[in-house]
Amino acid sequence: MSAGTVRDADLAVWPRTARVTGGGEIVVGGVGLSALAARFGTPLHVLDETDVRERCRAFRAAFSEVVYAGKAFLSRGMARWVRDEGLGLDVCSAGELAVARAASFPAERVVLHGNGKTPDDLRAAFAYGVGRIVVDGAGEISRLSVLATGAPQKVLLRVIPGIDPGTHPAISTGAEDQQFGVSIASGAAAEAVRRILGQRRLQLAGLHCHLGSQIADPARYERAVAVLVGFLARIRDEHGVVPPELDVGGGFAVAARPGDPVCAPSDVAGRITGALAAACAAHRLPVPRLAVEPGRAIVARAGVTVYRVLGVKRSAGGRVFATVDGGMSDNPRTALYGARYTALLTGRPSTAERPVTVVGRHCEAGDVVARDVPLPADLRPGDLLAVPCTGAYHHAMASNYNMTRRPPVVAVRDGAARVLIRRETEDDLLRRDVG
Ligand SMILES: Cc1ncc(COP(=O)(O)O)c(C=O)c1O
């Protein structure tokens, strides 16, 4: 980012409305980050509403049905934006469903997921009347059937297509030998289909798969579509029915640093729909209704986290560390997946730069926010640092480690700021401590 404009290379990682003033202030949604920090404190999650809405629209333009994966970030405000943009909502707990309900999210557009759905999750889903439940294993089928007392409950069967998504092992779910879905190769998926079709209170609406997260290569989705359509043909041949829906999950890669690979909806949509048409033609099947479930690709880039520098020091090895007032309690992704981020000074003009490793305040050497990023040589306590691409799986995965209070999430748009989620207080921390 340079004064007055956003460098082309940086466009991929900052919210769409981001710009920087001649005085070195980063502005998002028409509001300066320093002003937000002064008003709401740090660390602070800022969310660009325009960015979220435009990404919802881009996905809607590219795919017929888009279901936002609420696990990336969910609040009532976020659910309303997604609702108003015409997306569905993927939830995987009674808690996420409670947020959907609080936002009056249309029940028929809600999809319930989970490899470990609790009785509470299932009761909440049936009470709300969710549109679809994704069956993750054969053991769920009779439990669902007992709970479905009204019209037949639409279900999707999550299958394992046996495809390596080429991503970090902790977020890789398309290959065999992991805990989500039922294997086509082992015959478990065929058996689950037989059991679902045998339940008159369940309606097999279609198949689902989710290959993993941060997938940059569209060919992985093409391969998944071919496998799923092949399995649809097998269902037709064995049972004489063709489930009408195919949900190929989320996982579209987002760049946290300039140059990181991305999987843009406009690029991948053509590849997926092309593969779908070709596979259906080859198997003489009608083309099913296609759904995708992006989480990160909707909300990651809308988010910026603002931290205040607490101290700067140089190690014996010469590495410069800047300690900020957040860390792995608001961003566990560097520790969990080795994720890499960048950071920029905001609030004053930048001077000559040197590599700095931005670290958090938690008592772990793995508490790194951004490793070896160019930052001003005169970086000092009190400065503000902004880390882009933090809208997904940051606040959603935040913790109270070291009894720190989770930061607020503040939405910005057209020069105005609105708190979506307030900062935790010490009373919040003590409220559950009843002993
Ligand atoms: C079933 C399912 N759908 C969608 C998603 C969203 O993934 P992403 O945020 O990478 O798009 C996930 C998380 O990986 C998931 O488990």
Ligand SMILES: N[C@@H](CCCC[NH3+])C(=O)O
């Ligand atoms: N939490 C993971 C994504 C997991 C998505 C859920 N299936 C991340 O931050 O990358």
